[in-house]
Amino acid sequence: MRVTSEQRLEDGVLEREFTLGEIPGVLWTPARAASAAPAPLILMAHNNGLPKRDPRLVARARRTAVYGYAVATIDAAGCGDRARSAAEEQARADLRRAVQAGEPADEIFESVVGPLVEKAAPDWRTTLDALLALPEVGGPVGYSGWTALGIRLAVTEPRIAAACFFAGGYVPRAQREEARQVTVPLLLLLQWDDEGNPRQRALDLFDAFGTREKTLHANLGGHTGTPPFELDDKARFYDRHLGRAATSAA
Amino acid sequence: MRVTSEQRLEDGVLEREFTLGEIPGVLWTPARAASAAPAPLILMAHNNGLPKRDPRLVARARRTAVYGYAVATIDAAGCGDRARSAAEEQARADLRRAVQAGEPADEIFESVVGPLVEKAAPDWRTTLDALLALPEVGGPVGYSGWTALGIRLAVTEPRIAAACFFAGGYVPRAQREEARQVTVPLLLLLQWDDEGNPRQRALDLFDAFGTREKTLHANLGGHTGTPPFELDDKARFYDRHLGRAATSAA
Numbered sequence: 001m002r003v004t005s006e007q008r009l010e011d012g013v014l015e016r017e018f019t020l021g022e023i024p025g026v027l028w029t030p031a032r033a034a035s036a037a038p039a040p041l042i043l044m045a046h047n048n049g050l051p052k053r054d055p056r057l058v059a060r061a062r063r064t065a066v067y068g069y070a071v072a073t074i075d076a077a078g079c080g081d082r083a084r085s086a087a088e089e090q091a092r093a094d095l096r097r098a099v100q101a102g103e104p105a106d107e108i109f110e111s112v113v114g115p116l117v118e119k120a121a122p123d124w125r126t127t128l129d130a131l132l133a134l135p136e137v138g139g140p141v142g143y144s145g146w147t148a149l150g151i152r153l154a155v156t157e158p159r160i161a162a163a164c165f166f167a168g169g170y171v172p173r174a175q176r177e178e179a180r181q182v183t184v185p186l187l188l189l190l191q192w193d194d195e196g197n198p199r200q201r202a203l204d205l206f207d208a209f210g211t212r213e214k215t216l217h218a219n220l221g222g223h224t225g226t227p228p229f230e231l232d233d234k235a236r237f238y239d240r241h242l243g244r245a246a247t248s249a250a
Numbered sequence: 251m252r253v254t255s256e257q258r259l260e261d262g263v264l265e266r267e268f269t270l271g272e273i274p275g276v277l278w279t280p281a282r283a284a285s286a287a288p289a290p291l292i293l294m295a296h297n298n299g300l301p302k303r304d305p306r307l308v309a310r311a312r313r314t315a316v317y318g319y320a321v322a323t324i325d326a327a328g329c330g331d332r333a334r335s336a337a338e339e340q341a342r343a344d345l346r347r348a349v350q351a352g353e354p355a356d357e358i359f360e361s362v363v364g365p366l367v368e369k370a371a372p373d374w375r376t377t378l379d380a381l382l383a384l385p386e387v388g389g390p391v392g393y394s395g396w397t398a399l400g401i402r403l404a405v406t407e408p409r410i411a412a413a414c415f416f417a418g419g420y421v422p423r424a425q426r427e428e429a430r431q432v433t434v435p436l437l438l439l440l441q442w443d444d445e446g447n448p449r450q451r452a453l454d455l456f457d458a459f460g461t462r463e464k465t466l467h468a469n470l471g472g473h474t475g476t477p478p479f480e481l482d483d484k485a486r487f488y489d490r491h492l493g494r495a496a497t498s499a500a
């Protein structure tokens with residue numbers, strides 16, 4: 001793991017950009033005493049890759065670090081700025097066009113996102129190994145964000161102890177099946193009027209998750225309209241399941 | 251308002267039983283300095299009336315008082331131990347029998363609960379007047395619990411500034427209509443497998459509420475299975491909208 005830039009932010013959070021072989025990523029860690037216990041790690045994934053250009057998502061990561069968590073995000077294979085084949089680019093363009101035109105997008109979605117989850121998951125596991133080797137980062141590990149990848153990681157990666165999924169209207173077939181095998185505590189965050197995520201499918205997915213400890217939070221509004229207080233609720237969800245580091249910045 | 255018993259509980263909360271004409275009630279107020287600002291009031295209603303015999307509901311009221319709120323509950327007209335006509339008792343028995351037998355209960359429900367809401371609402375308003383006259387109790391006022399009555403109060407009582415509704419699977423026609431007129435911030439708490447409250451109806455009701463600021467929390471399990479952390483979430487909902495008294499007990 002090679003740190004390519006390092007910056008102490010005004011809220012005390014340390015922001016480090018890194019590369020791990022081909023994988024670029026960002027790690028935010030809370031301000032803390034040298035003697036403090038390692039901060040529990042939260043993997044924050046987005047299906048467009050790194051949220052570096054999305055101030056909303058970066059603010060979310062920083063705030064979660066202020067709560068006392070180490071937060072990491074990467075451009076996994078096929079996501080964000082990572083190289084894609086001409087066929088992959090074409091499939092993505094087809095998907096965008098179909099969604100914008102309001103055409104049925106299930107099959108194109110399946111052909112784009114199904115393989116994306118398969119390719120991305122190993123990069124997240126590689127990242128998990130590297131980050132947990134840092135003295136300031138510890139387990140148990142939480143997951144946040146992209147639902148389909150989160151399902152795959154939750155059922156294949158025993159180090160993940162709790163997960164918060166967002167949206168969930170479109171999830172590839174394989175992950176809709178795997179949802180029944182998810183047994184970690186779960187918070188599903190749903191925007192009631194999410195223009196790109198059919199509500200009933202998200203509700204069906206919530207119903208399908210195998211875990212006994214699952215909570216759904218739904219708020220009015222579109223995809224990017226999640227109210228700020230949900231970030232606090234999410235932090236408390238992690239606090240319950242990951243045990244917040246005692247010496248967090250605040 | 252006549253206080254019939256008064257008890258300081260070990261968490262510092264003062265529990266007072268009172269009568270207000272024919273209305274029996276209980277008021278819980280937080281431990282606080284004499285100079286403290288009045289505690290915002292939360293009306294906690296249950297369609298079976300006073301939760302005095304339900305330790306789960308009493309614990310909920312006390313905990314909310316510990317958070318810094320004044321919490322009140324009454325036996326409104328037709329509820330709990332209040333006198334009922336032979337016809338009313340018969341209708342209630344018919345409803346119980348139909349529900350237990352798994353028969354369609356909509357019409358009986360309508361004939362029992364429709365009039366109950368009409369009769370109960372004025373008693374809650376009388377109580378609100380009396381409680382807000384106490385120096386230690388103030389506004390803005392929150393509402394918690396029984397959905398149908400809460401809808402009626404939220405649309406007819408401008409002093410109610412935020413409401414937390416529970417279940418909502420069965421709501422009389424009049425209140426299903428009135429739901430569109432509810433404009434105060436709302437938290438709807440739903441048990442995903444509530445044996446007595448059809449899930450889809452509760453989701454439809456959430457959809458129908460007129461307020462722009464509404465949040466749904468759903469958890470797995472039956473009617474009485476709401477996880478303890480939802481009480482904390484609810485307190486934070488009230489904190490956002492009612493402004494918790496600065497000098498609460500803790």
